[in-house]
Each structure stands twice: as structure tokens, then as C-alpha cells.
Amino acid sequence: MFICLENVNFTYNLHMPFETKALKDISLNINEGEFIGLIGHTGCGKTTLIQHFNGLLEPTSGKVYVEGLDINERGVNLRLIRQKVGLVFQYPENQLFEETIFQEVAFGPKKLSLSEDKIEKRVREALKMVDLDYNLYAERSPFSLSGGEMRRVALASILSIRPKMLVLDEPTANLDPQGRNKILSEMKAIHDNFGITVILVSHNMEIIAEIVDRLLVMHRGEIILDGPPREIFEKYADDLIKVGLGLPQVTRCMHELRAKGKEIYTGVLTVEDAEKEILDRVRKSNKQLKIKKG
Amino acid sequence: MKILRNISFGQYIPRESLIHNLDPRIKILSCLAIIISLFLITEFLGYLILGTIIMIGIIISQVHPKFVFRGLRPILFIIIFTLIIHLFMTEGEILYRLGFLKITKEGLIRGLFISCRLFILILTTSLLTLSTSPISLTDGIERLLSFFKFIGMPAHEIAMMMTIALRFIPTLLEETEKIMKAQISRGADFESGNIFNRTKNLIPILIPLFVSAFRRADELAIAMEAKCYRGGEGRTHFRQLKIRMVDILTFVLIGVITVMASVMF
Ligand SMILES: Nc1ncnc2c1ncn2[C@@H]1O[C@H](COP(=O)(O)OP(=O)(O)OP(=O)(O)O)[C@@H](O)[C@H]1O
Ligand SMILES: [Mg+2]
Numbered sequence: 001m002f003i004c005l006e007n008v009n010f011t012y013n014l015h016m017p018f019e020t021k022a023l024k025d026i027s028l029n030i031n032e033g034e035f036i037g038l039i040g041h042t043g044c045g046k047t048t049l050i051q052h053f054n055g056l057l058e059p060t061s062g063k064v065y066v067e068g069l070d071i072n073e074r075g076v077n078l079r080l081i082r083q084k085v086g087l088v089f090q091y092p093e094n095q096l097f098e099e100t101i102f103q104e105v106a107f108g109p110k111k112l113s114l115s116e117d118k119i120e121k122r123v124r125e126a127l128k129m130v131d132l133d134y135n136l137y138a139e140r141s142p143f144s145l146s147g148g149e150m151r152r153v154a155l156a157s158i159l160s161i162r163p164k165m166l167v168l169d170e171p172t173a174n175l176d177p178q179g180r181n182k183i184l185s186e187m188k189a190i191h192d193n194f195g196i197t198v199i200l201v202s203h204n205m206e207i208i209a210e211i212v213d214r215l216l217v218m219h220r221g222e223i224i225l226d227g228p229p230r231e232i233f234e235k236y237a238d239d240l241i242k243v244g245l246g247l248p249q250v251t252r253c254m255h256e257l258r259a260k261g262k263e264i265y266t267g268v269l270t271v272e273d274a275e276k277e278i279l280d281r282v283r284k285s286n287k288q289l290k291i292k293k294g
Numbered sequence: 295m296k297i298l299r300n301i302s303f304g305q306y307i308p309r310e311s312l313i314h315n316l317d318p319r320i321k322i323l324s325c326l327a328i329i330i331s332l333f334l335i336t337e338f339l340g341y342l343i344l345g346t347i348i349m350i351g352i353i354i355s356q357v358h359p360k361f362v363f364r365g366l367r368p369i370l371f372i373i374i375f376t377l378i379i380h381l382f383m384t385e386g387e388i389l390y391r392l393g394f395l396k397i398t399k400e401g402l403i404r405g406l407f408i409s410c411r412l413f414i415l416i417l418t419t420s421l422l423t424l425s426t427s428p429i430s431l432t433d434g435i436e437r438l439l440s441f442f443k444f445i446g447m448p449a450h451e452i453a454m455m456m457t458i459a460l461r462f463i464p465t466l467l468e469e470t471e472k473i474m475k476a477q478i479s480r481g482a483d484f485e486s487g488n489i490f491n492r493t494k495n496l497i498p499i500l501i502p503l504f505v506s507a508f509r510r511a512d513e514l515a516i517a518m519e520a521k522c523y524r525g526g527e528g529r530t531h532f533r534q535l536k537i538r539m540v541d542i543l544t545f546v547l548i549g550v551i552t553v554m555a556s557v558m559f
Contacts, residue, residue, distance in 0.1 A: 082479055
């Protein structure tokens with residue numbers, strides 16, 4: 001088990017007039033190599049939750065274990081934890097500050113006191129992971145980039161620490177569809193090629209349902225659903241709609257067909273799957289018709 | 295991260311109370327009167343009277359004393375520091391000797407006196423900011439300053455600058471916290487190292503903070519122009535300030551008490 005949360009509660013401004021209970025009794029296990037989507041309505045506590053993974057927030061009650069270690073115990077080296085769990089905040093481009101992209105990406109490795117060669121190797125590697133050409137970009141100023149490129153530089157600056165797990169808060173916010181797909185496919189590639197555990201945080205079902213293996217659905221500080229996306233769409237579509245998240249368009253389409261009395265599997269995620277499913281059904285019923293006629 | 299959370303001095307706590315509903319001008323002037331008499335009074339008895347007024351004010355305002363006294367926490371150090379300085383640095387009748395240090399009776403009295411002064415000063419201003427929303431506070435200041443318009447005091451501009459500054463303090467604090475967290479996640483370390491290193495470590499916070507502050511300023515300026523803002527000339531107020539009977543009575547009461555206290559003690 002890589003990360004394990006036990007009955008975690010968190011309250012902002014504890015004992016103050018504007019107290020907000022942001023997390024309620026959350027228990028959660030995350031294994032190495034998983035590709036997870038964390039989804040929930042705005043203000044449901046997603047950002048609050050992920051900040052517990054690397055000790056930026058300490059639970060009001062409950063325990064957080066990273067690789068079996070209680071990270072909020074005294075004497076735990078949180079810097080080591082933060083090397084393992086790389087957190088990328090929303091709009092990470094707002095944290096850039098160095099003169100060149102090379103220095104920006106080298107910031108983390110430098111703090112690890114690596115040798116010059118190793119730092120350069122890591123920068124090359126990280127920039128490659130986010131599909132930026134080292135020779136073209138390394139010496140440019142990060143402030144001269146487009147929003148999408150800036151975001152990828154910020155991502156690279158976390159990847160260069162070589163975390164075992166990558167948590168991304170709304171990585172696709174404010175990007176056009178092209179930039180969005182690029183980031184998502186890069187995340188997928190990072191997960192598949194390097195075996196990094198990835199958690200994508202979003203409030204948009206369309207974006208992440210297709211690519212993740214496991215979906216965590218949050219509502220008002222609680223995790224209400226946890227499982228593979230297909231299963232959740234098939235069995236708990238009503239719950240999703242009730243908490244205002246809705247389904248991806250294709251899935252909704254299948255549910256409508258089901259509601260019209262068609263025998264159809266509703267746990268589909270992509271247009272291709274839906275097409276296949278519908279054609280299969282049509283063929284089957286044609287066959288049945290023939291048998292009856294015959 | 296805890297540091298940023300504890301700044302509560304100057305936080306407004308909305309309630310429906312007599313004090314909250316007083317005209318901000320009256321509140322500001324009353325506070326001024328109390329502060330001026332704080333510096334005129336030379337005996338403890340005078341402070342007792344002022345302290346009692348403030349306590350009564352806190353009770354009427356329905357703000358939990360916890361919040362009022364929390365405002366004291368940051369300056370507790372200053373109070374203790376002045377107390378110690380006075381204890382040891384005043385010449386006079388020696389009460390206690392500790393090596394080359396000596397505590398004198400005069401020092402003790404003087405130290406306690408100054409501490410009381412600081413204490414009441416902070417309580418007074420806390421009560422003012424806790425019971426007055428920043429908007430009506432700057433409204434009040436604008437009106438008070440406009441008495442000085444004839445000598446060229448840009449009352450509206452000052453008030454507008456204060457409003458904007460007050461408005462953006464929490465935003466910038468939030469922003470700072472966000473940036474700190476992001477940089478910590480990237481491997482930055484703000485807690486260890488010597489002074490020089492620590493100062494250098496601030497760069498990853500300060501640059502993004504300035505970038506975003508300038509962007510915000512730019513956006514705000516554009517938004518204000520888009521709303522046809524063009525200064526205070528001829529501008530009317532949505533919330534009209536009106537002096538009522540309660541306000542006059544409060545002001546007279548505070549005025550009489552502070553003047554008497556200043557004269558007698
Ligand atoms: N610094 C803070 N101080 C006080 N309350 C906060 C703070 N940050 C968040 N909250 C509150 O905690 C709750 C959860 O916030 P959080 O930022 O975790 O939501 P989220 O799921 O990330 O939302 P979004 O999708 O908008 O990013 C919200 O009700 C929010 O108002
Ligand atoms: Mg969030």
C-alpha cells in the first residue's frame with residue numbers, strides 16, 4: 001500500500017467563527033501503480049484531501065500513512081515524503097520564478113544536492129516527459145511561454161524530483177481542448193512508461209473518466225463512490241446525477257437508451273465502445289428476429 | 295504554514311449590536327478620544343476608568359472576548375519587552391538585586407503603567423476593527439478626512455487606497471500560502487538554514503507573488519475603468535451615513551468621560 005488514510009477529518013479555521021468542515025471521516029487506500037481520478041463538485045474538498053498526501057495539511061483527527069509511515073508523527077522527514085509524493089497545484093504556471101526553463105526544472109534536483117551532470121540529466125528527462133524539446137526551450141525564459149507550455153514546464157519541475165506518485169490538481173483547467181488532450185495523454189504515458197502512480201483531480205467527468213482505472217467520487221467532504229469508472233457509471237449513475245456531477249455524454253446516451261427499454265450495457269466510456277455495444281445489440285436482436293421468423 | 299493563519303488582528307466579526315450599528319465616524323472619533331486621553335492620564339485610576347469603558351464596550355458588542363484578546367497575542371511580546379526594559383532600566387528605590395541588574399520600585403510602577411497603556415490601546419483598536427466592517431471604516435475615514443479637503447487633502451483617494459489595501463490583504467495572504475505550498479512540494483525548504491539562506495529561499499515566493507500582485511492591480515484598474523470610475527468628484531454613496539441620537543449620546547458620553555479622566559488623573 002502506498003498511501004493509506006484512516007478516518008481523516010479536517011476542519012479549516014478550527015475553533016473560529018468561520019469554521020469549515022472540509023473532510024469527513026475519509027478512509028482510503030492507494031496502491032503503487034494505480035491511475036486514479038478524483039472527482040467532485042467545486043468546494044467538495046478535493047484540494048484539501050490531496051494536501052494531506054504529502055503533509056502540507058495535518059488532519060484534525062485521523063492518520064495518514066505513506067509507505068506505512070505515519071507522516072504526521074514527530075521527527076518524520078517531510079521533505080523525503082514530498083520527494084515521493086509530487087503535488088502539482090492548480091495553475092502551477094503561477095509558481096514559476098527562475099530566469100530560464102532549465103533553472104526552473106532544475107530547482108527541485110538542486111535542492112537534493114545532486115551533481116551538475118545528474119541535474120542536467122534529470123532536466124532533459126523531465127522536459128522530454130512533457131514533450132518539450134530541450135534544445136529549443138532550456139534557455140528560454142519561462143515567462144515567454146504560452147499558458148499551456150508554462151503548465152508543462154511547471155509539471156516538469158515536479159517530475160524532475162522523480163516522485164513515485166504524481167498528484168495533479170485540475171491539470172487541464174483553462175486549457176483549450178488540444179492543450180487538454182496533450183496534458184492528459186502525457187500523464188497517461190508517464191503512468192504507463194514509468195510506473196508512476198497518478199491521481200488526476202477534476203470536477204469534469206468527461207475529461208478523466210476515459211483514461212483512469214479507478215474513480216473516487218467526493219461529495220461534501222466525503223468519498224461516496226470508489227471503483228472502476230465502468231462499474232460506477234453502470235451501477236451508480238443515479239448517485240452521480242444526484243450530486244450534480246452527471247455522466248459523460250456517451251454514457252448518458254446509453255442510459256437514455258436503457259430508459260427507453262433497450263437491453264443495453266451502460267458502463268461505456270468512449271464513443272467507440274458505445275458504437276460497438278449498440279451494433280452488437282442490433283445484430284443480436286436481428287438474429288433473434290430471424291430465428292423467430294424462421 | 296501556521297503563521298499566516300494566526301493573523302486575526304483587524305478581522306471584522308459581524309453581529310447585530312449597538313456598537314456595530316454606531317456610525318463609523320463616531321466610533322473612530324471615540325477611539326481617538328480614548329487614545330488621546332490614554333497618553334494624557336498619569337495615574338492608574340484613569341486607566342481603570344478607560345479599561346472599564348472598553349470592557350463594557352466589548353460586552354455590548356457581543357463579540358466573544360476570545361477574539362478581542364486574540365488580537366493581543368502578537369503584541370504580547372512587545373508588552374513584555376517594554377515591561378522588562380522599564381523594570382531594569384529605571385533608577386530609584388531598589389526592590390531586588392540580581393547580579394548587576396536591579397529592579398526598582400519606580401521601574402515596576404512605570405513598566406506596569408506602560409503595559410496597561412499598550413494593553414488598552416490594542417483593546418480599543420481591536421474593538422473598533424472587530425465591530426466595524428472595513429467598508430464602513432474607510433467610509434468613516436473618508437468623511438472625517440473630507441473636513442480637511444480645503445487644505446488639499448485627497449480624502450477620497452486615501453480612502454480608496456485604504457479600501458483596496460484592506461481588501462487585498464487576505465487575498466495576498468492566501469496567495470502567499472498557496473505559492474509556499476507549491477514551492478514546498480517542489481522541494482523548497484523554508485524552515486531550516488541560516489538567515490542568509492532563508493532570505494534567499496524567499497525568492498521563489500516573492501517573485502510569483504509580485505507577478506500575481508501586478509497582474510491583479512492591472513486587472514483591477516481595467517475593471518474600475520470599465521465601470522467608469524473617475525475619482526471621488528460628485529460620487530454618491532450607496533450607504534448613506536447618518537448621525538442618530540444614539541451616536542450623539544455615545545459620543546458625548548465618551549467625550550465627557552475621557553476629558554474628565556484626562557483632567558483629573
Ligand atoms: N484556506 C481555507 N480556509 C478556509 N476554508 C477553506 C480554505 N480552503 C478551502 N476551504 C473550504 O473548504 C472546502 C473545500 O475546499 P477545497 O479547496 O478542498 O475544494 P475543491 O474540491 O478543491 O474545490 P474546487 O473544485 O473548486 O477546487 C470549501 O468549502 C472551501 O470553502
Ligand atoms: Mg481545488
